[in-house]
Amino acid sequence: xxxxxxxxxxxxxxxxxxxxxxxxxxxxxxxxxxxxxxxxxxxxxxxxxxxxxxxxxxxxxxxxxxxxxxxxxxxxxxxxxxxxxxxxxxxxxxxxxxxxxxxxxxxxxxxxxxxxxxxxxxxxxxxxxxxxxxxxxxxxxxxxxxxxxxxxxxxxxxxxxxxxxxxxxxxxxxxxxxxxxxxxxxxxxxxxxxxxxxxxxxxxxxxxxxxxxxxxxxxxxxxxxxxxxx
Numbered sequence: 692x693x694x695x696x697x698x699x700x701x702x703x704x705x706x707x708x709x710x711x712x713x714x715x716x717x718x719x720x721x722x723x724x725x726x727x728x729x730x731x732x733x734x735x736x737x738x739x740x741x742x743x744x745x746x747x748x749x750x751x752x753x754x755x756x757x758x759x760x761x762x763x764x765x766x767x768x769x770x771x772x773x774x775x776x777x778x779x780x781x782x783x784x785x786x787x788x789x790x791x792x793x794x795x796x797x798x799x800x801x802x803x804x805x806x807x808x809x810x811x812x813x814x815x816x817x818x819x820x821x822x823x824x825x826x827x828x829x830x831x832x833x834x835x836x837x838x839x840x841x842x843x844x845x846x847x848x849x850x851x852x853x854x855x856x857x858x859x860x861x862x863x864x865x866x867x868x869x870x871x872x873x874x875x876x877x878x879x880x881x882x883x884x885x886x887x888x889x890x891x892x893x894x895x896x897x898x899x900x901x902x903x904x905x906x907x908x909x910x911x912x913x914x915x916x917x918x919x920x921x
Contacts, residue, residue, distance in 0.1 A: 694749050697734065697741060702726030702915040706765065708752050712907065718744060723907045724862070724869040726915060765916045770843050773917045774836045781909035782828045788902060789821045795895040803892060807885065809878045816878075817899075820871045824906070827864050835861060839921065851921065858918045865910045872903045 695704055701722035704711045715722045720733055734741040765773065800814040835857045842850040876882060882900040884893045 695730075695745065695752065697731035697745065698729050700727055700729055701733070702911060704730075704748075705911060706915070707762070708755060709762065710751065710755060711748060712904070712911075714744075714748055714751065716904070716907070719873075720744075721869070723910045724866045724914065726911065765912060768916075770839050770917060770920055773912065773920075774839060777909065777912060777917070778832060778836070781905065781912075782832065784905055785824055785828055788898070789825060792895070792898050792902065793817065793821055795891060795898065799892050799895050803889075812878055813875060816871050816875050820868060820875075823864065823868050823871070827861070827868070831861065839917075842921070854921055858921070862914060862918070865914060868906065869910060872906060875899060876903065 695708075701711075701715055701720055705715070705722045705726070712722055714720075718739065720730075720737075720739070730745075731741075733739065734744070768776075796814055796817045800810040804810045804814075835854070838850060838854050838857065842854060879896060879899070882896040882903070884896045888896075
């Protein structure tokens with residue numbers, strides 16, 4: 692791959708060039724739940740400056756290629772390998788981070804909510820996201836992922852139908868969680884703390900940005916790699 696064009700899909704670009712996700716987030720281009728559309732359609736719909744984005748994308752990609760990077764070919768991994776990676780990297784992170792970060796979100800709402808009214812909505816959104824993602828992860832581990840591993844060992848049309856039905860529900864849940872993250876980014880000015888923010892405020896926003904990045908990578912790997920193999 693020497694250069695990306697407007698015919699490429701964001702999800703496919705991120706597979707080849709993972710750091711493209713940073714540019715897409717900055718430009719609010721969905722590479723996750725809605726990442727299966729050509730950039731040309733996204734630019735037209737969102738009235739985005741096509742030439743500026745493509746120039747920035749390809750310039751950063753060419754610089755990145757000159758460096759020594761190990762890029763994992765996730766498409767070459769088996770479903771079981773992908774599942775184990777998702778559970779150990781992404782689910783473990785969520786189980787540990789969601790309760791801990793929730794305390795920070797509650798704290799800044801309690802202390803600064805009077806002067807920063809958007810923190811009330813942030814508190815509500817975060818707790819909905821936390822509930823959704825915890826239930827979603829457990830559902831995957833207890834119900835869906837075992838079906839996929841069973842199908843890998845003993846494929847059958849019946850199992851495949853069960854998996855496709857389950858995956859449709861999971862992708863709908865991914866969309867809902869992605870929408871919550873986008874709204875959180877919107878009301879926090881891209882997770883940029885106000886000038887009068889205390890340390891707790893700044894830590895909360897930094898961790899929310901990290902949570903957003905991790906979750907979008909998590910959903911991307913499931914929607915555009917794991918589920919596509921079935």
